[in-house]
Amino acid sequence: MPVIRRINGRPPQREVRRHLVRRVVLVPEPEWHNSSCDFTTEQINALVAADARELRRKLMEATATQYPTVSDDPQVQAFYEMCREKGTDHNMAKIFALRDPPSLRTNKTFLANRGNPFEGDDAKAKRCVAAARAGGVNPTGKTYLGGLAKYEGDPKAWIDGKGDVERV
Incomplete structure (x- = not known):
């Protein structure tokens, strides 16, 4: 289990502790065990933000090549991709995302x-x-x-x- 160090000589606040726990999950344990310095709140926030940006970028790259574009609206496209990731086939995901069921296109x-x-x-x-x-x-x-x-x-x-x- 990783060691949570004191920040600026006092125990971390609840919000900071949450970031520390996230950071422990994202960073290998040897970095925490071999570290001899305390982290400031700003340093922890910067590390967490950098990791979040990197994960978001990787996710965008992975999904951009995997699914076709069904809409120029980013919210519609994101909903389509979420449906596909949950196992919905292309046609049903497109119907759900565009909110355009086939029954509305009949004479x-x-x-x-x-x-x-x-x-x-x-x-x-x-x-x-x-x-x-x-x-x-x-x-x-x-x-x-x-x-x-x-x-x-x-x-x-x-x-x-x-x-x-x-x-x-």
């Missing part, structure tokens, strides 16, 4: 709760349907998204899924 979810854009305005509905048919689009089973339209009744605003929105 059903995308079109849910859209409602009727022409509710209470039958004249506008007839104009838009007529413009769509004139433009070569069959609006049956499709939804009209006015935000995609360049003008009222634009045939490109009739969609039946996310793919149509991405094409526009």
Whole structure:
């Protein structure tokens, strides 16, 4: 068991003792047993900080080459790497880290709760349907998204899924 020496002639405080114990774990015992001088609090803090920086650097190097980059956000990437280290496969770790489950990318979810854009305005509905048919689009089973339209009744605003929105 390593020897804990006095600091500046008095017993170490609780916080300093915690650093000493950490230091004992990180440094081989012969350094402590063969040392004939006392350590100041500043010296101990500097040694612990240097070891922490070195360990952090080694950890970053080890994980940077091991896992692919899934996000530019460092917190998201760190969470992804933590999931992978715990044994989660790539796809599940990516879903967890990005908070993007596959069910949110379906047409059903995308079109849910859209409602009727022409509710209470039958004249506008007839104009838009007529413009769509004139433009070569069959609006049956499709939804009209006015935000995609360049003008009222634009045939490109009739969609039946996310793919149509991405094409526009």
